[in-house]
Amino acid sequence: MSVKERIDEIRNLLEKYNYEYYVLDNPSVSDAEYDRLMQELIMLENDNPEYRSPLSPSQRVGGIVQDKFKEVTHKRMMLSLANAFNEDDLRDFDKKVREITGLDKVIYMAEMKIDGLGMSLSYKGNLEYAATRGNGTTGEDVTANVMTIKSIPSHINLNEDFEIRGEVFMPKKSLERLNKEREQTGEPLFANARNAAAGSIRQLDSSIAASRGLDAFWYYFVNASDFGIRYHSEALKMADSLGFKTNPERRLCNGIEEVLKYIDEYTEKRPSLAYDIDGIVIKVDDMSLYDKLGYTAKTPRWAIAYKFPPEEVVTKLEDIIFTVGRTGKITPNAVLTPVRVAGSVVQRATLHNEDFVIDKDLKIGDMVVIRKAGDVIPEVVRPVIDRRTGTEIPFVMINNCPVCGSPLVKKDAMHFCLNPHCDARQIESIIHFSSKDAMDIEGLGERVAEQFFNQGFFRKVSEIYTLYEHREEIISLDGWKSKSVDNLIQAIENSKANSLERVLFGLGIKEVGAKMAKTLARKYMNIDNLIAAKEEELLEIADVGPVVARSIVNFFADERNMETVNALKAQNVNFEYKGSTVSAADSYFSGKTVVLTGTLSSYGRKEATELLENLGAKVTGSVSKATDVVIAGVEAGSKLDKAQALGITVLNEDEFLALIK
Numbered sequence: 100m101s102v103k104e105r106i107d108e109i110r111n112l113l114e115k116y117n118y119e120y121y122v123l124d125n126p127s128v129s130d131a132e133y134d135r136l137m138q139e140l141i142m143l144e145n146d147n148p149e150y151r152s153p154l155s156p157s158q159r160v161g162g163i164v165q166d167k168f169k170e171v172t173h174k175r176m177m178l179s180l181a182n183a184f185n186e187d188d189l190r191d192f193d194k195k196v197r198e199i200t201g202l203d204k205v206i207y208m209a210e211m212k213i214d215g216l217g218m219s220l221s222y223k224g225n226l227e228y229a230a231t232r233g234n235g236t237t238g239e240d241v242t243a244n245v246m247t248i249k250s251i252p253s254h255i256n257l258n259e260d261f262e263i264r265g266e267v268f269m270p271k272k273s274l275e276r277l278n279k280e281r282e283q284t285g286e287p288l289f290a291n292a293r294n295a296a297a298g299s300i301r302q303l304d305s306s307i308a309a310s311r312g313l314d315a316f317w318y319y320f321v322n323a324s325d326f327g328i329r330y331h332s333e334a335l336k337m338a339d340s341l342g343f344k345t346n347p348e349r350r351l352c353n354g355i356e357e358v359l360k361y362i363d364e365y366t367e368k369r370p371s372l373a374y375d376i377d378g379i380v381i382k383v384d385d386m387s388l389y390d391k392l393g394y395t396a397k398t399p400r401w402a403i404a405y406k407f408p409p410e411e412v413v414t415k416l417e418d419i420i421f422t423v424g425r426t427g428k429i430t431p432n433a434v435l436t437p438v439r440v441a442g443s444v445v446q447r448a449t450l451h452n453e454d455f456v457i458d459k460d461l462k463i464g465d466m467v468v469i470r471k472a473g474d475v476i477p478e479v480v481r482p483v484i485d486r487r488t489g490t491e492i493p494f495v496m497i498n499n500c501p502v503c504g505s506p507l508v509k510k511d512a513m514h515f516c517l518n519p520h521c522d523a524r525q526i527e528s529i530i531h532f533s534s535k536d537a538m539d540i541e542g543l544g545e546r547v548a549e550q551f552f553n554q555g556f557f558r559k560v561s562e563i564y565t566l567y568e569h570r571e572e573i574i575s576l577d578g579w580k581s582k583s584v585d586n587l588i589q590a591i592e593n594s595k596a597n598s599l600e601r602v603l604f605g606l607g608i609k610e611v612g613a614k615m616a617k618t619l620a621r622k623y624m625n626i627d628n629l630i631a632a633k634e635e636e637l638l639e640i641a642d643v644g645p646v647v648a649r650s651i652v653n654f655f656a657d658e659r660n661m662e663t664v665n666a667l668k669a670q671n672v673n674f675e676y677k678g679s680t681v682s683a684a685d686s687y688f689s690g691k692t693v694v695l696t697g698t699l700s701s702y703g704r705k706e707a708t709e710l711l712e713n714l715g716a717k718v719t720g721s722v723s724k725a726t727d728v729v730i731a732g733v734e735a736g737s738k739l740d741k742a743q744a745l746g747i748t749v750l751n752e753d754e755f756l757a758l759i760k
Contacts, residue, residue: 102143106150109140113156117249118342154225154253158246167303168239171230174262175321177219178235178394179734180380180404186359189381192403193355199400200388204354208331209361211346212378212404213316214293215268216300218245220317222261225254231300234700234752235733244300247309252342259325263338265317269296270374273312274443283578285547291443292375314374317343324386331384348372351384362405369407370439378406411470413483414438419450419463419494421501423523425531425607429500429507429514431456433467433479440471448477453496454512460484462491519659525559526552528607532560536613537605538594542587550576560605561666563591595670598677599626606663610650614712617678618642619651626664626674630655678713687758689715691727694742697735699752710759722747730755 100108116133119126126133137157144151152158183189196205217232218241229245230238245251248267255261269277269292277295278288289295299311320334328334335345348365352358362379369376383392383401392401418434431450438445448469450456461467465482499506500516502523507514516524530548533540543563551557554576556569566573567588573579600620604613611619622640623629629651637648654660668674693716695707702710707730708718722729722741729742729749742749750758 102147103150106140106143106147109136109143110156112136113140114252114254114342117156118252153243154246156253168241168301170233171228171238171240173219173230173233173236173238174221174260176235177217177232177238177264178399179232180402181395181398182378182736183381183403183405184408189358189362189403189405190355192381193358195400196383196392199392206384207352207355207358208335208349208382208384209352209358210318210349210380210382211316211365211372211376212380212406213266213268213346214291214375214377215266215315216293216297217264218267218300218315219262219264219321220245220251222255222257222263224258226252232733234698237700239301241300243305244302244308245315247305248313248315250314250344255341257341260322261341262321263317263343264319264321265315265343267296267300267313267315268292268374269299269311269313271439272373273314277311282546284583285544285550285578286542287544289443315344316346318345318380329385329387331382331386334386352381366407369410376407378404380404409470410440411468411480412438412440413466413468414445416461416463416465416467416479416482419456419461421497423500423502423516423521423527425524425527426609427516427518427521427524429497429516431494431496433461435467435469438469440469440477445469445471445477448479450479452512453514456494462487462493464488464491522552529557529560529563531607532605533563534605536601538597538601540587540594541590542583543591547587559663561663561670564595564667564670564672566591595672597673599624599674600676600678602626602667602672602674603629606654606660608651608654610647615642615647617709617712620676621678624676630661630664686714686716688728690717691715692717692719692725693728693730694719694722694726694738695730695732696738697732699730699732699755701752701756714759 113133113136116126116128116136140155141157144155144157181192183192193205197203219230219232219238221227221230226242226246228240229242229251230240232238245267246253271292274289274292274295281288289298295311296313299308299313302308317338318335319331320328320338323331323334323337326337328337332351335349338345350361352361358381365376365379381403383389389399389401392399394400415436416433417436419431420434422430422432424430431453433448433450435446435448450459450461459479459481461479461482466486467482468480469477470480471477496514497507500518500521500523503516503518503521505516505518505521508517509515518524526549529543529552530545532538533543533548540563551566551569551573554569554572556566556573557563570584570588573584574581598620600613600617603611603620603626604616608616618640619629623632632651634645634648634652637643637651638645655664664674688711693711695704695711695718699707711718716728719726722738722745724745726742726745726747729738729747730752731739731742731749732752739749
């Protein structure tokens with residue numbers, strides 16, 4: 100046997116064993132035998148580099164580092180699905196399908212709607228590429244990262260063009276492990292498995308993706324008709340036979356009544372699954388009907404996604420504790436018995452202020468209903484009154500700061516600590532200064548800021564830039580290694596070059612948010628011009644009222660604040676505006692109220708918002724009669740529907756790009 104034949108033999112064996120282990124969950128060899136073959140393969144490839152291949156099982160540990168992702172134009176558009184939110188929506192969908200097809204009853208395939216990242220794989224024997232959905236027409240080539248997922252075959256026993264689509268996801272256990280590791284190193288935790296999967300697949304270093312424990316399910320054989328396949332259920336069976344991991348929880352349903360029973364069943368089973376789902380997908384099984392059923396501009400009429408209502412769970416309100424914000428605001432927070440909600444474990448939730456707790460009639464020891472607003476932010480909905488035992492403790496608002504002991508002052512519904520030297524306010528100021536919308540210092544999140552403050556490495560904002568002096572001390576702390584410390588120090592150094600608006604927002608001037616900071620930076624160009632501005636001059640700026648103008652003047656009149664500014668200058672932090680100064684007067688969007696909905700491929704939501712604001716638009720989050728324009732990307736939802744009903748101008752991404760260019 101030649102070297103190449105032996106390499107091919109081992110690769111085939113390892114692919115077979117990967118399939119048995121990661122897809123069938125039924126390994127036929129021991130871990131030791133698998134490892135022995137892998138080591139032999141690596142040795143042979145090292146000794147014979149001409150036979151190396153990026154599709155080899157030896158490459159699934161990652162190691163490819165890219166400068167950026169290449170664009171891929173999908174052979175067939177990756178459409179999103181229309182949503183159903185209740186039984187009536189599903190019955191309407193079924194009614195339309197039956198009307199168009201002329202059938203009395205339709206056979207549907209019901210499948211899990213995996214909460215992950217949509218992906219397309221293209222094969223011609225070997226895997227050609229893996230691409231994200233992007234805008235539906237163009238995605239990103241993430242092959243190097245997808246190939247680290249061991250359940251995905253690198254080649255199949257077909258030499259014809261073959262395209263399959265599915266969802267890359269992070270199993271619940273992988274998310275728990277990853278968040279434990281990130282907590283130990285002081286990194287921000289992933290809010291849910293969907294964000295973690297998407298972030299992992301978009302890492303430029305494939306070894307990071309390899310370490311994240313990702314998996315994938317495949318649910319749509321795109322060109323099945325090329326192989327004489329008529330039914331979606333048959334297409335999935337063929338995908339199984341080729342080595343793809345399909346979801347075994349799928350079920351053929353004879354009519355909409357069976358679909359509804361399936362949904363009820365998996366609404367109950369949802370928490371016990373090893374992965375997160377956010378709904379159920381219903382597809383017409385007979386693919387020969389697809390052309391007859393047709394498509395809207397963005398969705399097929401032969402499939403729909405039922406979305407679960409916000410998940411509510413019951414847990415115990417163990418305590419109510421108080422935190423101090425950077426402005427001195429005191430916030431009551433619920434300490435909960437840890438419980439999993441919508442994909443992540445929740446043990447804290449804000450209770451906003453004294454009135455919120457009183458209005459909800461919350462008591463310490465209550466069993467409470469919690470959910471995630473928008474599937475993201477934990478909130479306490481209500482107490483479960485009939486489960487009270489009489490041992491619950493009534494809520495009492497504190498009178499003194501929980502950190503420095505200073506008397507609190509109540510203003511409207513809020514309580515404040517007015518001590519400017521309160522440790523909690525200093526920590527929050529550092530956290531705010533380092534945050535993404537401010538100086539964007541990666542790695543200096545809430546836990547790390549608090550840890551370093553308590554260690555005495557910094558006590559105020561300007562001392563962030565002297566953290567390098569404590570390098571060796573930090574390395575000696577649990578969870579820190581030289582690489583992570585050096586990465587943080589470099590991130591701090593890089594932040595010095597940020598444009599003026601970021602440092603203005605980071606300084607925490609009362610009433611000056613990120614948008615106002617950008618307006619001030621564009622107007623005054625550098626910090627010294629702003630410091631010299633008078634209140635009446637500031638009032639001439641659009642959106643600057645008396646309260647904002649007075650706050651800005653008072654901030655720079657405070658000696659302590661000027662000490663901070665001068666200390667940052669001494670550390671060579673940039674205080675010049677680096678953005679565009681082009682006038683928005685001639686822009687199509689100038690003076691218009693604009694709403695963004697769906698996903699744009701060219702810009703993130705934050706980038707698009709900033710761009711529109713620079714062009715003179717007012718960007719809002721909801722559609723109303725006051726809205727002038729809605730920009731609709733892929734998977735635009737109810738906002739688009741409302742805009743169309745109100746007769747508001749709707750722009751797709753291409754039209755939006757044409758106008759801004």
